[in-house]
Amino acid sequence: MxxxxxxxxxxxxxxxxxxxxxxxxxxxxxxxxxxxxxxxxxxxxxxxxxxxxxxxxxxxxxxxxxxxxxxxxxxxxxxxxxxxxxxxxxxxxxxxxxxxxxxxxxxxxxxxxxxxxxxxxxxxxxxxxxxxxxxxxxxxxxxxxxxxxxxxxxxxxxxxxxxxxxxxxxxxxxxxxxxxxxxxxxxxxxxxxxxxxxxxxxxxxxxxxxxxxxxxxxRRPPAGAECPSGPAEAADRVRELLRTETARLVRADVPVSVITSGGLDSSLVSALAARAVPDLHSFNIAYTGEWPHDERHFAREAALRNGTRHHQVEIDPADFPDLLPQVVWHLGQPNADPITLSTYALFGAVRDAGFRVALTGDAADELFGGYDRIRTAVEAPAGSDWVSAYVDSLAAVPRALRRSLYAPAYRDLVRARGSAADRIARDLAASRTPRLETITEFETGSRMPAYHLRRVDHLSMAASVEVRLPFCQPSLVRYAKALPDELKVSGGRGKRTLYGAASGLLPDSVLSRPKQPFTLPVAAMLVPGTALYGYARDLLAPARLRRRGMLDPVAVDGLFAEQATRPSERAALALWSLLVHELWLEQFMPALGSAAGPAALADRERAA
Structure with a gap:
């Protein structure tokens, strides 16, 4: 690497x-x-x-x-x-x-x-x-x-x-x-x-x-895989493919580890890797204190079942204002997922423990229909407008709210040009392939490389750690894309074949748990009195926003007031996203912000 x-x-x-x-x-x-x-x-x-x-x-x-x-x-x-x-x-x-x-x-x-x-x-x-x-x-x-x-x-x-x-x-x-x-x-x-x-x-x-x-x-993709004859055959085939690819991906001349969130995908990769690597080490991230969506107990159960030597990494939310500028710099451009901060800290801990390679369960949701937005779109009635809801679910800030946050001149620019959401919606609506196939191609071909894989690459390599992704192996990608819809999403549940492949390999607590996002509980952490809220308030000050000319300072102040009185994922993610964008401008646009340009950043990297 x-x-x-x-x-x-x-x-x-x-x-x-x-x-x-x-x-x-x-x-x-x-x-x-x-x-x-x-x-x-x-x-x-x-x-x-x-x-x-x-x-x-x-x-x-x-x-x-x-x-x-x-x-x-x-x-x-x-x-x-x-x-x-x-x-x-x-x-x-x-x-x-x-x-x-x-x-x-x-x-x-x-x-x-x-x-x-x-x-x-x-x-x-x-x-x-x-x-x-x-x-x-x-x-x-x-x-x-x-x-x-x-x-x-x-x-x-x-x-x-x-x-x-x-x-x-x-x-x-x-x-x-x-x-x-x-x-x-x-x-x-x-x-x-x-x-x-x-x-x-x-x-x-x-x-x-x-x-x-x-x-x-x-380049043209190779021919797809043959379709299975039924659910049992599909589950067996996915398990065997994943077993084979995981055994190949753990080969290295340096120590190898695994990342587990305690969810299905990473726990399954960990289970198979543990069969190929004696004394395998696993890593999970959590936050100091009590927070929603804490998955450490699921990760611990999976580690016990798999026989890995488990490392529970903790970061203190009070440190977020110091970590976030480093995350934004390494990414090079804004990524609105709050998990970026946790990912950066996690791979730093992997490196400090002496590991240069880590396997993860990334890409399974895109391939096997694991996200709620995919299931909702697939199960929407024929003739309904599933596209609008699906596209809005991709956003950091919903359409109506983001337009209200723009300064008048920037709102005019977006209106004249059209938005990414408009373009994606047109392309999805124009597709002549079955709905789930259309969504899967978009998720794996457009969203996953930009939003997911670049984030994983940059934040792992920031710590000199190579991430390997069994679910991105061509054999698995082609087979997953060849699966009939009902073997991926049906009966209100996604990843049906993957659950079948994991049967007998993981604890029941992991297999039966409701799906939850592997993310930072930003709605609970971005509230008055926290270091993160004060930091966002300072970075998104009205005078700074007026100088940028893209956002309406009054509207952003209203968003802070809403989050202070009625905390919600909607308001918190919007503020987080604006904070990350402002940090990006500050780091890379010296004419617009206060940070130094590339030469000073090079000096900083050399000093590190």
């Missing part, structure tokens, strides 16, 4: 490349290296997980092909055997070392042979100099880039703060971003909250050269 960065046809000095590397050093503390030539450079920050004594990057294929890589290739042993039979030789057993030989054999189609999570950059000088960027099917390893159409220059990095450390990459607000963010909790698709900065979509290969400029190709 690593972080990567580089450029094509920009004029970047070695000092500037080292600055970029310094900003994302937390994601690769073991080595910082780069290679450069006329009009190009590729760099790598290494987190040594496989073959720590080998795996030195950048990789080379002769004198004319250079490769850097971030992620894990789980089928590297099989690929090495195949490539050795074709005459290639390898000096180590690191997973990424198969990439030059694979590229030599298959060229730009080399990704078709990879099973894993990855972002890869290749500079090929054998004909016209060309840069190639490629990402995995699910979008587990993000890659951000800035393409300057006028100068025909491209710069890229695994993290937004690192990309902004490149000279020539402006930190400019994408004006519609606030509404996009409040509509979907973070921008979906290729656009980021920064004007001119994009993120590589899942299953995409991007190439750039001087004659053709920037080109992007979405």
């Amino acid at each position: 690593c972080r990567i960065f580089g450029h094509f046809d920009a004029q970047i000095t070695p000092h500037e490349l080292r600055t970029v590397a310094a900003v994302q050093r937390h994601g690769g503390p073991d080595a910082q290296t780069f290679a450069a030539g006329p009009g190009w450079a590729l760099g790598n920050n290494r987190l040594a997980v496989m073959d720590p004594s080998g795996g030195s990057q950048p990789y080379r294929l002769g004198e004319h092909v250079t490769i850097v890589f971030n992620g894990e290739i789980y089928n590297h042993a099989e690929l090495r055997t195949r490539l050795t039979a074709l005459g290639h030789r390898f000096t180590d057993t690191c997973d990424g070392s198969v990439l030059p030989a694979l590229y030599a054999e298959f060229g730009r189609d080399f990704t078709e042979h990879l099973d894993g999570m990855y972002s890869v950059a290749v500079v090929d000088l054998r004909a016209e100099p060309t840069l190639l960027l490629a990402g995995d099917e699910s979008g587990m390893k993000p890659l951000y880039y800035h393409w300057d159409e006028r100068t025909r220059q491209l710069r890229f990095a695994s993290e937004l703060p690192a990309l902004l450390a490149f000279p020539g990459v402006p930190a400019a607000v994408w004006e519609p971003g606030l509404d996009e963010y409040l509509s979907t909790k973070t921008p979906f698709g290729e656009q980021t909250m920064f004007e001119g900065i994009r993120v590589l979509p899942p299953a995409t290969t991007l190439t750039v050269n001087r004659s053709q400029g920037l080109r992007s190709v979405r």
Whole structure:
């Protein structure tokens, strides 16, 4: 696991490349290296997980092909055997070392042979100099880039703060971003909250050269899995697939751990991982004091059943104002889920306990219909407007409330342009596939990479911890998508096949518990008298909001008054979301806020 960065046809000095590397050093503390030539450079920050004594990057294929890589290739042993039979030789057993030989054999189609999570950059000088960027099917390893159409220059990095450390990459607000963010909790698709900065979509290969400029190709997904004959067969098949993938994903040359919330998905991954790893350690996060949605007792029961050595991590809500700016900086753009703060603290504890790899149960809800919003949409009567309710359930701030919070000029901009919610609703309504298939494709193809996987990647790698996700493995993704609707959502319940797969492996308390969100109880924590409420009050002060010009200070004050007298999830999440957005502006927009820009952030990272 690593972080990567580089450029094509920009004029970047070695000092500037080292600055970029310094900003994302937390994601690769073991080595910082780069290679450069006329009009190009590729760099790598290494987190040594496989073959720590080998795996030195950048990789080379002769004198004319250079490769850097971030992620894990789980089928590297099989690929090495195949490539050795074709005459290639390898000096180590690191997973990424198969990439030059694979590229030599298959060229730009080399990704078709990879099973894993990855972002890869290749500079090929054998004909016209060309840069190639490629990402995995699910979008587990993000890659951000800035393409300057006028100068025909491209710069890229695994993290937004690192990309902004490149000279020539402006930190400019994408004006519609606030509404996009409040509509979907973070921008979906290729656009980021920064004007001119994009993120590589899942299953995409991007190439750039001087004659053709920037080109992007979405790779075709492999054929789907066969449908099962019934519920029992489906449950058995999912259990076997998950068992096989979990056994593959626990292979590492450093200690491996698991994250468990005490819910179905993470507990099932923990149960299967415990059968493959002796003396497995599990981690759960909770908050000092008594709060709603406390899941620690479920996590403890699952740990006892699975025989793991359990770590109960606690954070004090009084520390939230100190933690939140760090979370926002590492994410690089706003994400409205309060669980970001807990996730950051949890992976810090995993690292402090001596672990560099952690398995999680992420992505099961998207694949198997686990969210309430999916079940509600699927079970809505034919002919009803299920789309509007579903789209509004994605929002950090419901449509009517967010429009009331905007300053008049910003409200006019949104009205003229249309919102992300409008666009999503049109696309869903226009779909000709069955309802659950439409929703699943949207959840896994649009929402999950942007909102979920980037959050997990950035906040784990902030602590130098590699997260592995069994449910994102292609075999499971394809099989889950092939399941008939009734084997995922029916009778008022989601994830029916997954519950069947977990039967006999987990305690009844976990299998029978009602679903609850794995999140921070923000409605209870963001009330007068708490550190978080006072912090939000200061950051969202009327004078500051007037200077920004996007929000109506009177309306935001009204939201504070509502939360103070009648605390609710609606008001609390809205205030949390506005607080995160304001922190993002303060950290990355020196012309609009009080924080320093990318150079100072690079100095801060180097000092850390």
